[in-house]
Structures are given as structure tokens and as C-alpha cells.
Amino acid sequence: MDYEKLANLLFPDVDKTPDYYEEKYPYRKLSKKAEVTRMAPSPTGFIHLGNLYSALADERIAHRHDGVFYLRIEDTDEKRKVEGAVDLIIKTLRYFDIEFDEGAGFPEDAEQNQYGPYVQRQRVEIYHTYAKDLVKKGLAYPCFQTEEELEELRKQQEEEKALTGYYGKYAKDRDLTYEEIEKNLAEGKPYVLRLHSQGTEGKEIVFKDEIKGEVKLPENIHDIVLLKKDGIPTYHFAHAIDDHLMRTTVVVRGGEWLASAPIHYELFNLLGFKMPKYAHTAHLMKIDEETGGKRKLSKRKDPELSLNYYMEDGYHPYCMKIYLLTLLNSNFEEWHNQFPDKPINEFPFSVEKMNQSGALFDKDKFMNISKNELSKLSEDEIYDFLYTWAETYAPDKKDIYFADKEKMLSILRLYMGVGMKRRRKDLAYAKQIFELISYFFTEEADSSADDFKMDEAEKKLILNDYLERFSYEADNTAWFDMLKEIADAHGYSSDIKAYKANPENFKGSVSDIAEAVRIAVTGRANTPDLWTIIHIMGEDAMRERIKKQL
RNA sequence: GGCUCAUUGGUCAAGUGGUUAAGACGUCGCCCUCUCACGGCGAAGACAGGAGUUCGACUCUCCUAUGAGCUACCA
Numbered sequence A: 001m002d003y004e005k006l007a008n009l010l011f012p013d014v015d016k017t018p019d020y021y022e023e024k025y026p027y028r029k030l031s032k033k034a035e036v037t038r039m040a041p042s043p044t045g046f047i048h049l050g051n052l053y054s055a056l057a058d059e060r061i062a063h064r065h066d067g068v069f070y071l072r073i074e075d076t077d078e079k080r081k082v083e084g085a086v087d088l089i090i091k092t093l094r095y096f097d098i099e100f101d102e103g104a105g106f107p108e109d110a111e112q113n114q115y116g117p118y119v120q121r122q123r124v125e126i127y128h129t130y131a132k133d134l135v136k137k138g139l140a141y142p143c144f145q146t147e148e149e150l151e152e153l154r155k156q157q158e159e160e161k162a163l164t165g166y167y168g169k170y171a172k173d174r175d176l177t178y179e180e181i182e183k184n185l186a187e188g189k190p191y192v193l194r195l196h197s198q199g200t201e202g203k204e205i206v207f208k209d210e211i212k213g214e215v216k217l218p219e220n221i222h223d224i225v226l227l228k229k230d231g232i233p234t235y236h237f238a239h240a241i242d243d244h245l246m247r248t249t250v251v252v253r254g255g256e257w258l259a260s261a262p263i264h265y266e267l268f269n270l271l272g273f274k275m276p277k278y279a280h281t282a283h284l285m286k287i288d289e290e291t292g293g294k295r296k297l298s299k300r301k302d303p304e305l306s307l308n309y310y311m312e313d314g315y316h317p318y319c320m321k322i323y324l325l326t327l328l329n330s331n332f333e334e335w336h337n338q339f340p341d342k343p344i345n346e347f348p349f350s351v352e353k354m355n356q357s358g359a360l361f362d363k364d365k366f367m368n369i370s371k372n373e374l375s376k377l378s379e380d381e382i383y384d385f386l387y388t389w390a391e392t393y394a395p396d397k398k399d400i401y402f403a404d405k406e407k408m409l410s411i412l413r414l415y416m417g418v419g420m421k422r423r424r425k426d427l428a429y430a431k432q433i434f435e436l437i438s439y440f441f442t443e444e445a446d447s448s449a450d451d452f453k454m455d456e457a458e459k460k461l462i463l464n465d466y467l468e469r470f471s472y473e474a475d476n477t478a479w480f481d482m483l484k485e486i487a488d489a490h491g492y493s494s495d496i497k498a499y500k501a502n503p504e505n506f507k508g509s510v511s512d513i514a515e516a517v518r519i520a521v522t523g524r525a526n527t528p529d530l531w532t533i534i535h536i537m538g539e540d541a542m543r544e545r546i547k548k549q550l
Numbered sequence B: 001g002g003c004u005c006a007u008u009g010g011u012c013a014a015g016u017g018g019u020u021a022a023g024a025c026g027u028c029g030c031c032c033u034c035u036c037a038c039g040g041c042g043a044a045g046a047c048a049g050g051a052g053u054u055c056g057a058c059u060c061u062c063c064u065a066u067g068a069g070c071u072a073c074c075a
Helices: A003-010 A018-024 A049-064 A085-095 A120-136 A147-160 A178-186 A235-245 A255-271 A307-313 A317-328 A332-338 A363-374 A379-393 A395-401 A405-416 A430-436 A456-469 A476-489 A496-501 A510-522 A530-537 A539-547
Strands: A036-039 A068-071 A140-143 A192-195 A204-209 A213-218 A225-227 A250-254 A277-281 A285-287 A294-296
Touching: A003 A120, A003 A178, A018 A120, A036 A049, A036 A250, A049 A068, A049 A085, A049 A250, A049 A277, A049 A307, A049 A317, A068 A085, A120 A140, A120 A192, A120 A225, A120 A235, A120 A255, A140 A178, A192 A255, A204 A255, A204 A277, A213 A255, A225 A235, A235 A255, A250 A255, A255 A277, A307 A430, A317 A332, A317 A363, A379 A395, A379 A405, A379 A430, A405 A530, A456 A476, A456 A510, A456 A539, A476 A510, A476 A530, A510 A530, A510 A539, A530 A539
Parallel strands: A036 A068, A250 A277
Antiparallel strands: A140 A192, A192 A225, A204 A213, A285 A294
16 A cells, blocks of 8 residues: 555645644743643533633643643534633633633734644644644554444444454454545545554553553554544544644643543654643542432533632632632642742642542532631722622622722621721622621611510510610710610629529520610621621611611 | 542541541530620541451552443544
């Protein structure tokens, strides 16, 4: 067989050689430690937590030592394509403070486009050049098998209990003559381009994974498809060419790719490429309600783990980043607690420290982190964050909550414990915060929340007395002393300890008095300092709310 | 079925032959306290199972179990 002739028959329009591209995309001039990573999503128009999780890993690895983090769009599968997906990806990641250094999304003539195009469908010329070269070397051939024939083959192999797939003696079209190929082509028969695998059955390769260490895998023997019948490359072929030509140094990808590593190993070898480092990551998992087991996040089954969900509820992107980092690198949390003031990007992120097994997304933990981190912000920062969130996610509330900036800031100071010895940690996410402080912005107390513990008559008696004695000018201690007086006057103990020592001597304690007032004013049994609440709300509002209970 | 990876408390996890098996979240108790939140102190709670190797195994080997992934002209 004259492979040269076959190559020209198959790719008459390809006039370039691999050397051309090798020269066009030279090795990057970066320091030794610098790594080049990429995020390579399909443009499905959907990003979820798992995507963010691995994008963050990529980004940290690249930016740890001034490397490059770029965006490549893997649109080789027609069915998955969605318009505007690239924009969505860039915007979403930007929301979480992750920026690309180059790749899709940058203008064509931009400096950040030097290794482009970064969209695979715009790279077919490149793939075909390498494909032609492979054909020339007798390492690839056209395969005219139909789906039915392949299906037939699979059945036959299953019956024989043989390994399924197109390989070795089963790869009939390996031996097609030039004339046969020419004839098929002339008849317009569709074909795919297959790799002529050089692997031997039973042989093993030792594959080094940056996270898992050395893994023994069987050598690839399959004549895998390089170019689909429409001339578009499969993931495997595109991966080899793109990551080589874009000079990727570390490929971070999901663990489901580990099994196909032998294919990539062979491909890189036959193409004469130096292999990048690989890091196969564990997926974020969740508990499956039906089976009770762990399983990987699925975009179809787990809409609540879409990034939109977290944006809509108003989780602070910084908190999300912190949480994901604690999952990604187990020593991050310790580092962050040790140096709370250091920018988190200074954390020495390491590939080796990444998890081997999939972690469950722990909402409690995330909540805890959110509360902790928000408590470190200033009231102005929280104000701005809430304002921005409300603009898009709660426009109806925006006008109400932000009508009076000073009032809002006072409320935030109250809830954050600004000025106290220690900050409070009540605030977790925007939606929850709006709910938490809602009673400040309604006509009356939140009647749906908590009920009074004392009976109607007693309640009215106490609240009446409270209104009579109340003085707006009284400071916090004077005001509380007044509550104690009420307690004493009605058979409650003004001294909590005395009450606890002999509860049978009293109807209750001053805390019951405070609670009655608290519920009357706010509708809730639990709030921060009541005196401050009253003074933010104003005397009239307070009196009105209490009168409603009489 | 074949191949691969994983398995330390409810969750996330330190740990690489000798430890009282860290720490964080959660849970519970106590203290502080007008409630809540914060903070402090404390408690319960784990090496999937079985064989080896070894003076000694969470750590090494093998087997079993369980879970996950791959086995496409999808990525």
C-alpha cells in the first residue's frame, strides 16, 4: 500500500504539514514552575458546581506561578451546542472571581488569542493536517463499516466472550486495498478515520497521574475513531492535538478519563508529542435520595447544584471560593485560619494535595464558612453586596430595603455586631439576610414567626405596663432596668439566677418580659439586641406594634 | 462480563510501619447571657471485612465486600 497516495486521496485539500503548526505555536516562554492549564467545556449552556470546582483547580495551578489559564471550547459534538454558551461561561466564572488569561471569548486579533482558534470546530484544518500525516505513516486508515455492521460485530464478540471493540483481527477495514478504498469513496460511502493501533493485547503501561500516583493500565489496542464521518475529530484526537499545540502542561480532568488514558498515551506517542502531566480529579458527589448512595453530581438530576441556584440565593462568591478550596486542598482550611488576613490567592495550592475520592457537598459546612467570612466584612461591603444582588434577584425588595441607607446600615451593624467585642455570625446569604431583617420593613411585626408563651391576659397586662413606663430617652441599661421593674411588679424575678435557684417562687423571669416585648415588636422570639432594634425602628413604630397586641 | 480507581467518626479530612489515630463542620452537655448570635470548656463518635509480610500494621501484599468510573462516529 502506498500510504502517501492514500493520504492525498483522503485529504486532497490539506497542503500544510505538522511542522507548519509546530512553528506557528511555539513553546511558551514561561518560568520553569509555571504551568499552563485549561478549562475545556462543551458549550452546553449549563455550568454547575463541578465545573466551577475543577475550573478553580485549573486556575489556581496556573496562577500559582504566573502560568496561563485558558478557555477552549470543545464543540465537537453537534448535539450539545447552545448559543451564547461561551459568554455564559466567562461571565459565570468571572462572578466567582476566576478570569481566563487567553482563549475563547477574546477578540480574534488579541494578544490573548495567539494559540487560537480555541473553538474546536474552527480547527478542523489543523486536525486534518495531522490526520493526513498519520495516514502517510500508515498509522490511520479509513473505515467504511456501518453502524449495523459494528453492532453485529459487538454481538459476535459478546457471544465469543471476547473484548468488544474495533481492534486487531476484528478491524476488517485495516486491510482494505487502495483500489477498494478508492471505489468506496467514488460510491460516496461515508467513512471514519481510525487509528491503526500499534498496541499489543496483554501489555501494560504505567501511567503517572499527579494525584493518584502510578497507575497500571492495559495498553490501548483499539482502532479508535480519530475523525468522525463529518470530518470532526473525536475528543481523543482533539485532546492530543489541542493540548499539544496550545502547549498545555497540566491536564486536569475528571476521573472518568483515566480509563481512556492509554488511548491518549498511544496517540501522543505516535504523533511524536511530549505528554503533558495529568491530574485526574474526583468529582463532587451527592447523596442519591433514591438509593442512599454517593454519586457524582449530575446536571440533569441536580438542578439545585447549578451555579444559578447559588447566585439566586445570594451566596457570596468569595465564600463559595473558600469552600471549594477547602474541598480541593485539604490543608487550605488550616492555612486560612492561620493567616486569615492573607489574600487567598497566596495559598500554595498543590496538585498533589488534591482529593482522591469524591467529596460530598456539605451544606452545613458551606453555611458555616459563609457566616464566618461574611462576619469579616464591613457593613459597607455587605451593603454593596446585598444591593447588587437585589438589583437582579429581588428588584421588588430593592426599593423597600434600600430606601433609607442609614437605616439599612444600622440594621447591618446590629446584625453583624459591629462595635461589639466580637462579631455576630448571623448572616449567611443574601436571601436569608433579607428574610432575617424583614420585620424592619413591614407595617407590623412578623406574625407568622413565633408565638407568645404567656396567655393573652398576662401578655396584655405586661405590654400595657411596658408602654406606660417606656421612655425613648432611656439608654440600654436604663431601659433594661425598666424591664426588671416590670418583672418585679408582676411576680417575675428580675434576677435570673434567683429565678433559676427557685423557679417555683416566680411566674418567670425578666427574660419572659423581654421576650413578650420582643415578639410584640418583631414577631420573633430570637433577635439581636432589642433596645437597638427599637431605636432603629423608632418609638412610634414600636408603640403601634405593641398596641396591636392589646 | 472486562478494565480501573476508591474505602479513617454523620460530613470534610490529617496520617506514608511504632501516635492516647490530629483538626474542621454537625450533634449533645456545661459556662457566659434579657432571647438569639458570638465566645469559652467538655463529651460522644472512625481506620469496610479476612488472610498474610513484620518484633510491630490505618500505613505493605493478596482476597472479599461495598461504592464510583470507563467499556460510542458523547465529552
